[in-house]
Amino acid sequence: MADTKRQVFYSFHYKPDSWRVSQVRNIGTIEGNKPAPDNDWETVTKSGDDAIKKWIEDQMKYRSCTVILIGKETANRKWINHEIVESWKAGMGVVAIHIYGLKDHEGYITNQGNNPFDYISYGDSGKKLSSIAKCYNPAGTNSQERYDWIARNMSAMVEEAVKIRNNN
Numbered sequence: 001m002a003d004t005k006r007q008v009f010y011s012f013h014y015k016p017d018s019w020r021v022s023q024v025r026n027i028g029t030i031e032g033n034k035p036a037p038d039n040d041w042e043t044v045t046k047s048g049d050d051a052i053k054k055w056i057e058d059q060m061k062y063r064s065c066t067v068i069l070i071g072k073e074t075a076n077r078k079w080i081n082h083e084i085v086e087s088w089k090a091g092m093g094v095v096a097i098h099i100y101g102l103k104d105h106e107g108y109i110t111n112q113g114n115n116p117f118d119y120i121s122y123g124d125s126g127k128k129l130s131s132i133a134k135c136y137n138p139a140g141t142n143s144q145e146r147y148d149w150i151a152r153n154m155s156a157m158v159e160e161a162v163k164i165r166n167n168n
Contacts, residue, residue: 006158009063009092011083012099016110017071020102024069027151056083065093065158065165068116070135072100075114084120088129093161096135101146109143122168132168134160 012021044055056079060066066087074080087094100112117130136157140146 006065006155006162007063008158009060009066009083009087010069011066011080011087012069013071013074013077013080016073017069017099019105020071020099021069023102023147024067024097024099024150024154027147027154052079053082056086060087060090060092063092065095065161067158067161068094068096070096070098070100070113070116072110072113075116076119080116081119084116084129088120088122088165091165093158093163093165094129094133095157095161096133097150097157098135098137099150101138101140101143103143112137132164134164 010021010025012018044051060083066083068074068080068084084094094117096116098112100110103109115130115135117133117135118128120129121127122129122132134157136153138146138149138153140149
């Protein structure tokens with residue numbers, strides 16, 4: 001485990017998962033990029049693909065790991081895939097954590113989404129990134145227990161992701 005907080009980039013499906021994501025960001029065990037306010041994100045997305053790529057690139061600077069927070073519809077989205085691929089190419093660790101079991105702003109949980117690493121190949125082998133990158137499904141029978149599991153394990157998951165990337 002690192003003595004200092006890692007700086008990470010959070011990747012997630014903005015609209016449906018931002019409330020759950022904010023819970024994870026507030027854990028405070030690692031330092032993450034600041035979320036784009038709704039108006040800023042809408043401006044970026046309306047500016048076209050090049051603007052989105054530039055925004056993502058700027059947000060990833062000086063980060064050592066990308067944490068993909070998986071909601072029901074996160075896997076295989078264009079920009080999620082882009083963020084994973086660019087993170088891997090930049091030598092960053094990548095780790096995915098299911099957040100479907102955390103309550104949203106209305107107190108609801110949702111269905112589990114797919115592992116986003118199943119949609120990404122790495123290297124010349126054509127193997128799926130899911131064969132080496134970890135995807136975690138937090139233990140617990142309710143939202144609080146799953147949140148507590150993430151809080152207890154976040155730093156270790158990030159450190160392991162960085163180690164996996166350094167070895168591959």
